[in-house]
Amino acid sequence: MSGDERPRRLTLGALVHGSGGHIAGWRHPLARPDGQLDLDHHIRVARTLERGAFDALFLADVVAIWGHDLDSLRRTARAEHFEPLTLLAALSTVTERIGLVATATTTYNEPYHVARRFASLDHLSAGRAGWNIVTSVVPLEAGNFGRDTHLDHTLRYRRADEFVDVVRALWDSFADGAVVRDKAAGSYYDPAGLRTPHHEGEHFRVRGPLNISRPPQGHPVLFQAGSSQTGRDFAARHGEVVFTAQTSLAGAQGFYRDVKARAAAHGRGPDDVLVWPVLAPYVASSEAAARARLEELQDLIHDDVARRLVQDNIGDLDLSGVPLDGPLPAIGVTNRSRSRQQLMLDLARRENLTIRQLALRFAAVSSVVGTPESVADHLETWFRGRAADGFNVSFPYLPGSAEDFVDQVIPELRRRGLVRHEYEETTLRGHLGLRRPSGRPAGPSRPCAAEVAGR
Amino acid sequence: MSGDERPRRLTLGALVHGSGGHIAGWRHPLARPDGQLDLDHHIRVARTLERGAFDALFLADVVAIWGHDLDSLRRTARAEHFEPLTLLAALSTVTERIGLVATATTTYNEPYHVARRFASLDHLSAGRAGWNIVTSVVPLEAGNFGRDTHLDHTLRYRRADEFVDVVRALWDSFADGAVVRDKAAGSYYDPAGLRTPHHEGEHFRVRGPLNISRPPQGHPVLFQAGSSQTGRDFAARHGEVVFTAQTSLAGAQGFYRDVKARAAAHGRGPDDVLVWPVLAPYVASSEAAARARLEELQDLIHDDVARRLVQDNIGDLDLSGVPLDGPLPAIGVTNRSRSRQQLMLDLARRENLTIRQLALRFAAVSSVVGTPESVADHLETWFRGRAADGFNVSFPYLPGSAEDFVDQVIPELRRRGLVRHEYEETTLRGHLGLRRPSGRPAGPSRPCAAEVAGR
Numbered sequence: 001m002s003g004d005e006r007p008r009r010l011t012l013g014a015l016v017h018g019s020g021g022h023i024a025g026w027r028h029p030l031a032r033p034d035g036q037l038d039l040d041h042h043i044r045v046a047r048t049l050e051r052g053a054f055d056a057l058f059l060a061d062v063v064a065i066w067g068h069d070l071d072s073l074r075r076t077a078r079a080e081h082f083e084p085l086t087l088l089a090a091l092s093t094v095t096e097r098i099g100l101v102a103t104a105t106t107t108y109n110e111p112y113h114v115a116r117r118f119a120s121l122d123h124l125s126a127g128r129a130g131w132n133i134v135t136s137v138v139p140l141e142a143g144n145f146g147r148d149t150h151l152d153h154t155l156r157y158r159r160a161d162e163f164v165d166v167v168r169a170l171w172d173s174f175a176d177g178a179v180v181r182d183k184a185a186g187s188y189y190d191p192a193g194l195r196t197p198h199h200e201g202e203h204f205r206v207r208g209p210l211n212i213s214r215p216p217q218g219h220p221v222l223f224q225a226g227s228s229q230t231g232r233d234f235a236a237r238h239g240e241v242v243f244t245a246q247t248s249l250a251g252a253q254g255f256y257r258d259v260k261a262r263a264a265a266h267g268r269g270p271d272d273v274l275v276w277p278v279l280a281p282y283v284a285s286s287e288a289a290a291r292a293r294l295e296e297l298q299d300l301i302h303d304d305v306a307r308r309l310v311q312d313n314i315g316d317l318d319l320s321g322v323p324l325d326g327p328l329p330a331i332g333v334t335n336r337s338r339s340r341q342q343l344m345l346d347l348a349r350r351e352n353l354t355i356r357q358l359a360l361r362f363a364a365v366s367s368v369v370g371t372p373e374s375v376a377d378h379l380e381t382w383f384r385g386r387a388a389d390g391f392n393v394s395f396p397y398l399p400g401s402a403e404d405f406v407d408q409v410i411p412e413l414r415r416r417g418l419v420r421h422e423y424e425e426t427t428l429r430g431h432l433g434l435r436r437p438s439g440r441p442a443g444p445s446r447p448c449a450a451e452v453a454g455r
Numbered sequence: 456m457s458g459d460e461r462p463r464r465l466t467l468g469a470l471v472h473g474s475g476g477h478i479a480g481w482r483h484p485l486a487r488p489d490g491q492l493d494l495d496h497h498i499r500v501a502r503t504l505e506r507g508a509f510d511a512l513f514l515a516d517v518v519a520i521w522g523h524d525l526d527s528l529r530r531t532a533r534a535e536h537f538e539p540l541t542l543l544a545a546l547s548t549v550t551e552r553i554g555l556v557a558t559a560t561t562t563y564n565e566p567y568h569v570a571r572r573f574a575s576l577d578h579l580s581a582g583r584a585g586w587n588i589v590t591s592v593v594p595l596e597a598g599n600f601g602r603d604t605h606l607d608h609t610l611r612y613r614r615a616d617e618f619v620d621v622v623r624a625l626w627d628s629f630a631d632g633a634v635v636r637d638k639a640a641g642s643y644y645d646p647a648g649l650r651t652p653h654h655e656g657e658h659f660r661v662r663g664p665l666n667i668s669r670p671p672q673g674h675p676v677l678f679q680a681g682s683s684q685t686g687r688d689f690a691a692r693h694g695e696v697v698f699t700a701q702t703s704l705a706g707a708q709g710f711y712r713d714v715k716a717r718a719a720a721h722g723r724g725p726d727d728v729l730v731w732p733v734l735a736p737y738v739a740s741s742e743a744a745a746r747a748r749l750e751e752l753q754d755l756i757h758d759d760v761a762r763r764l765v766q767d768n769i770g771d772l773d774l775s776g777v778p779l780d781g782p783l784p785a786i787g788v789t790n791r792s793r794s795r796q797q798l799m800l801d802l803a804r805r806e807n808l809t810i811r812q813l814a815l816r817f818a819a820v821s822s823v824v825g826t827p828e829s830v831a832d833h834l835e836t837w838f839r840g841r842a843a844d845g846f847n848v849s850f851p852y853l854p855g856s857a858e859d860f861v862d863q864v865i866p867e868l869r870r871r872g873l874v875r876h877e878y879e880e881t882t883l884r885g886h887l888g889l890r891r892p893s894g895r896p897a898g899p900s901r902p903c904a905a906e907v908a909g910r
């Protein structure tokens with residue numbers, strides 16, 4: 001351990017994807033095939049995670065069907081999912097402490113809508129909301145919002161930057177304590193505490209104020225998963241938790257150092273930005289049994305799905321005619337998620353993989369397979385080795401693998417003193433040890449009329 | 456009663472506005488001043504309504520602070536409210552049967568977002584979702600979405616028309632039964648049941664499909680409150696429940712006839728469109744005690760609020776210098792909500808009211824004041840007199856006036872056989888006796904590639 005003032009604690013998020021995060025997870029004998037849209041199923045999973053004192057439950061999202069093509073989609077549960085904030089609002093009433101984090105894209109949304117929905121969730125859940133900021137990667141999203149293709153990668157992040165600034169300003173519309181609700185005086189809020197944003201920028205003109213008082217957390221916690229240079233810099237500026245997909249300890253350590261250094265360059269401390277690699281656990285009482293769990297799912301990947309898994313993630317290439325058990329044809333790098341594309345290409349070349357082998361690798365890319373002890377070893381090594389502050393645990397099939405993890409791995413992590421035995425705080429910021437933003441200063445006071453008049 | 460095949464049943468919605476619908480409701484001695492953002496408060500109200508077997512709980516919405524000016528807003532609870540779909544999703548888990556209806560504007564939204572959020576709520580609540588379609592009236596909304604003013608009234612409704620068509624097509628993306636979730640075959644959905652909208656219109660280009668299977672109700676129930684000619688025609692085309700603010704039996708009967716006739720012109724039957732006037736009940740064991748309830752709230756209207764109530768609802772006029780106890784200055788009609796403006800002007804001229812008197816009238820415009828029997832008489836007269844199929848009951852202060860209504864008026868309505876004694880169906884469509892839309896026909900089958908490929 002380094003010379004930190006307080007001991008680091010390993011933090012944990014759960015990436016919950018309906019019937020499971022593995023591409024064939026919904027076909028697992030113990031998975032719920034209808035898990036995508038079953039509320040009781042999600043309640044059960046959320047309560048299991050709370051039993052394990054997980055810091056956060058995370059719902060990923062794209063505003064389209066999650067893929068590119070009928071042949072693959074019709075064979076995966078990615079064809080449908082709940083709008084994530086709707087589901088999280090429902091889960092807020094049946095959970096007590098766990099953080100509730102959802103993705104919302106800055107490319108196909110308006111800041112006013114996003115600000116109020118996360119503020120509403122934060123009020124509903126008494127300070128447990130988090131926003132995973134994405135700029136959209138799945139090409140089908142563009143077509144649902146009047147565009148043929150996404151904005152250019154750099155432009156998407158420029159828009160995202162301004163978007164986040166506007167959302168923050170909207171959250172600060174009412175200073176803490178400004179909403180007094182004084183019945184006797186007939187004063188609902190104190191006008192001196194109103195900070196109307198009056199934002200006019202390159203992408204947005206948003207007057208405000210937001211129509212809801214400041215969220216309990218000040219700002220809901222900001223999550224991000226940039227991995228390109230632009231994306232990492234964005235994460236270092238705004239992200240408080242940074243998700244990342246990493247395939248090796250050394251790679252993860254490099255990413256970790258890079259994010260913390262970039263954050264420092266923006267005047268932020270190392271504890272202001274937590275790095276959470278993705279981890280997909282396959283746990284059983286022996287290594288062999290754990291490996292069999294993974295293989296069981298891998299065997300359920302249909303040929304169509306294997307082909308499209310490679311094709312869709314690399315993008316701009318058509319594998320229809322290409323044999324699954326042959327090598328990948330040559331391609332160039334495009335406008336889409338560059339890092340993931342690069343990841344796949346590097347992997348295939350390094351190990352001379354066939355398309356099918358690449359698909360299987362990809363389906364298992366963040367897997368950690370083993371006994372409760374060896375899985376805990378993995379977490380501990382990455383955590384102590386400064387490759388991770390915590391993990392975004394993606395459960396391959398649900399509810400089974402969440403229950404396995406909570407019943408078997410969590411007790412082991414507790415024994416080692418890596419995670420706490422129960423919740424000690426009530427808000428997501430509290431769980432993660434993140435500071436509550438103070439809100440914008442009052443600035444020169446303006447006459448009331450200038451603040452909200454003029455239509 | 457007329458010669459209908461099945462007996463008409465009076466249907467009831469509840470307009471729930473945090474601490475109360477009366478402008479000074481939040482100041483009532485028994486109201487919760489923090490009712491706007493208190494989840495437990497909303498749960499209590501929702502359960503009270505369910506005890507009364509209300510058909511629907513409705514949350515109105517504007518995407519701005521609900522007014523125009525600091526001086527009035529800082530004295531009302533309209534400064535803040537939950538984003539309504541977020542709150543309804545939370546309430547879906549703590550209620551069993553009541554319909555859950557929220558406003559969403561077509562002027563500052565994208566059809567894809569709206570379609571999936573209401574579809575998600577419909578799935579979450581097992582068929583209880585409803586959408587109140589509005590085109591936006593509060594001028595401050597424009598400034599939160601990059602505009603100086605709203606679109607022109609006619610253009611707003613043109614956009615709304617296309618918006619609703621797109622949303623319906625998105626809801627029909629998967630035919631009923633198309634999502635088979637067949638684990639063994641590895642088939643999540645049947646491609647023959649996919650209806651990708653491929654919409655290209657004047658205002659929207661939306662490819663689809665929606666990323667969620669068809670809502671349990673087929674389409675969530677469509678609510679609307681058009682009252683201009685354009686608005687009524689829109690309601691007659693799309694609305695299944697039409698809200699309206701009416702001040703006299705004769706006026707309400709005229710509106711009722713007009714909406715049913717317009718619906719017939721669009722090939723819709725009289726039972727396909729229900730008319731629900733707004734009703735704000737003040738109930739007590741004597742007429743005098745009931746009147747005292749209203750007066751108690753009226754006395755709590757601050758001078759600033761009274762002035763702005765008139766000014767904001769008429770629009771395009773500045774009453775700052777004008778004495779409250781004098782007459783209204785002359786003005787013309789504008790682009791804003793024409794009908795409401797006209798309503799106020801007619802009322803003031805007809806009865807020669809001062810500004811304060813007009814404000815008090817407006818604050819009490821849909822009030823029905825009396826004993827449980829006399830309030831029930833009012834409902835019965837309007838219902839049997841074909842002025843209403845049901846009512847949108849706006850509770851002046853909460854939870855008090857909802858409890859009074861459920862404990863005192865509902866039993867009286869039940870005694871008279873006007874409302875049912877308990878829920879008989881599970882979905883909102885079921886409660887209201889509305890048909891479930893069958894969904895778009897298959898049409899000529901297209902090759903899979905043409906359906907979802909191409910980026």
Ligand SMILES: Cc1cc2nc3c(=O)[nH]c(=O)nc-3n(C[C@H](O)[C@H](O)[C@H](O)COP(=O)(O)O)c2cc1C
Pocket residue numbers: 059060061062103132133134135136137138224225226227228229230231232243244245278336337338339340392
């Ligand atoms: C754990 C994790 C979760 C992610 N969740 C989403 C998501 O919900 N929606 C989305 O569009 N992208 C998601 N992404 C993609 C990232 O937001 C980002 O676009 C991607 O890592 C590529 O990085 P870049 O944007 O810097 O090119 C996720 C990435 C990771 C590693």
Ligand SMILES: Cc1cc2nc3c(=O)[nH]c(=O)nc-3n(C[C@H](O)[C@H](O)[C@H](O)COP(=O)(O)O)c2cc1C
Pocket residue numbers: 514515516517558587588589590591592593679680681682683684685686687698699700733791792793794795847
């Ligand atoms: C009971 C009722 C509820 C309404 N709820 C909303 C609402 O939540 N948000 C909104 O912007 N307008 C709301 N309106 C306004 C109507 O949508 C409509 O704009 C108004 O009646 C004027 O009619 P017009 O659009 O035909 O001019 C409501 C009206 C009534 C009568």
